Amino acid sequence: MSITTAMTSVPKPEPDLIEAFRHAPTSVISDNxxxxxxxxxxxxxxxxxxxxxxxFTVRTRPGDNLAIHRALELVGPGDVIVVDxxxxxxxxxxxxxxxxxxxxxGAAGYVIDGAIRDVAAFAASDFPCFxxxxxxxxxxxxxxxxxxxxxxxxxSVISPGDIVVGDxxxxxxxxxxxxxxxxEAVRTQIAREEDTLLAxxxxxxxxxxxxx
Numbered sequence: 001m002s003i004t005t006a007m008t009s010v011p012k013p014e015p016d017l018i019e020a021f022r023h024a025p026t027s028v029i030s031d032n033x034x035x036x037x038x039x040x041x042x043x044x045x046x047x048x049x050x051x052x053x054x055x056f057t058v059r060t061r062p063g064d065n066l067a068i069h070r071a072l073e074l075v076g077p078g079d080v081i082v083v084d085x086x087x088x089x090x091x092x093x094x095x096x097x098x099x100x101x102x103x104x105x106g107a108a109g110y111v112i113d114g115a116i117r118d119v120a121a122f123a124a125s126d127f128p129c130f131x132x133x134x135x136x137x138x139x140x141x142x143x144x145x146x147x148x149x150x151x152x153x154x155x156s157v158i159s160p161g162d163i164v165v166g167d168x169x170x171x172x173x174x175x176x177x178x179x180x181x182x183x184e185a186v187r188t189q190i191a192r193e194e195d196t197l198l199a200x201x202x203x204x205x206x207x208x209x210x211x212x
Contacts, residue, residue: 002143002144003066003067003070003143003144003145003146003147004144004145004146004147004149005070005074005146005147005148006146006147006148006149006160007147007148007160008074008148009074009076010054010055010056010079010148010160010161011160011161011176012054012078012161012176013054013161013163013176013179015078017163017176017179017180017183018052018053018054018078018163018179019052020183021052021163021165021179021183021186022050022052023050024165024183024186024190025167025169025190026038026165026166026167026169026170026171026172027169028186028189028190028193029165029172029174029182029186030172031189032182032185032186032189033172033174033182037156037157037172037173037174038154038156038170038171038172038173039111039113039130039153039154039155039156039170039171039172039173040154040155040156040170041087041113041132041154042111042112042113042130042131042132042153042154042170042171043130043131043132043170044128044129044130044166044167044168045116045119045122045123045129045130045131045134046109046122046123046125046126046127046128046129047122047123047124047125047126048126049126049127049128050128050165050166050167051080051108051109051111051128051130051164051165051166051167051171052108052163052164052165052166053078053079053080053107053108053109053163053164054078054079054080054108054161054162054163054164054176055079055080055082055158055159055160055161055162055163055164055173056071056074056075056079056080056081056082056107056148056160057082057083057084057147057148057149057150057151057158057159057160058071058081058082058083058084058145058146058147058151059083059084059145059146059147059149059151060083060084060085060093060143060144060145060146061086061143061144061145062085062086062087062088062090062091062114063085063088063090063091063093063114063139063140064091064093064139064140064141064142064143064145065093065094065098065139065140065141066140066141066142066143066145067143067144067145067146067147068081068083068093068094068098068145069098069141070145070147071147072098072101072102072105074147075102075105075106075107076105076106076107077105077106077107077108078106078107078108079105079106079107079108080107080108080109080110080111080164081102081107081109081110081111082111082151082153082158082164082173083110083111083112083113083114083151084113084151084152084153085112085113085114085115086113086114087113087114087132087154088114088115089114089115089132089133089135090115090135090137091114091115091135091137091138091139091140092114092115092116092117092118092134092135092136092137092138092139093112093114093115093116093139094110094112094116094117094129094131095116095117095118095121095138096118096121096122099118099121099122099125099127099129102127103127108128108164109127109128109129109130109166110128110129110130110131111130111131111153111158111164111166111171112129112130112131112132113131113132113151113152113153113154114131114132115131115132115133115134115135116129116131116134117134117135117136117137117138119134128166130166130170130171132154148160153171153173154171156171156172156173158173159175161175161176162174162175162176163175163176163179
């Protein structure tokens, strides 16, 4: 069956703008997105390291990774390979070999609404990988699939070129068009929370956190 490629590459925000989210907690980003966007049910499988990059999306039928293989021929530096596998847990879509291919291509990491395998290889690596679960059973490779179309990942719609951030708490994403506004709001909240933590340590806290 065929693989449909909407775009061979995706428009990306300026690298400095993406990198500015490197140390922004996903929880704070989520707070400033009305607490609505964000994938549910995914967890990190890598050893350490944060995921920051631009979405390079893939939609495939459950348990089939042909479209991901095609996508790996197109991804480049800073791309987050975002895979809509329908949340299927019965077959792994990505393993050690595909992890190494993505790394070689300079990708920023994987976000997979589905399963992976070769967990030990991910656990020993700082190459980010977020997925729903792990299983030993391998995938089909017959398609169909789509590349660089809007996808649904754990209930969150992610479009090609969206900024994707992942840490220990999970994965969030948002359009590049609002990135500067989100960044300003995130920095403001981080500063406010740091002031609150300092007040707690110094014994000055008076229960004001969370009050409007």
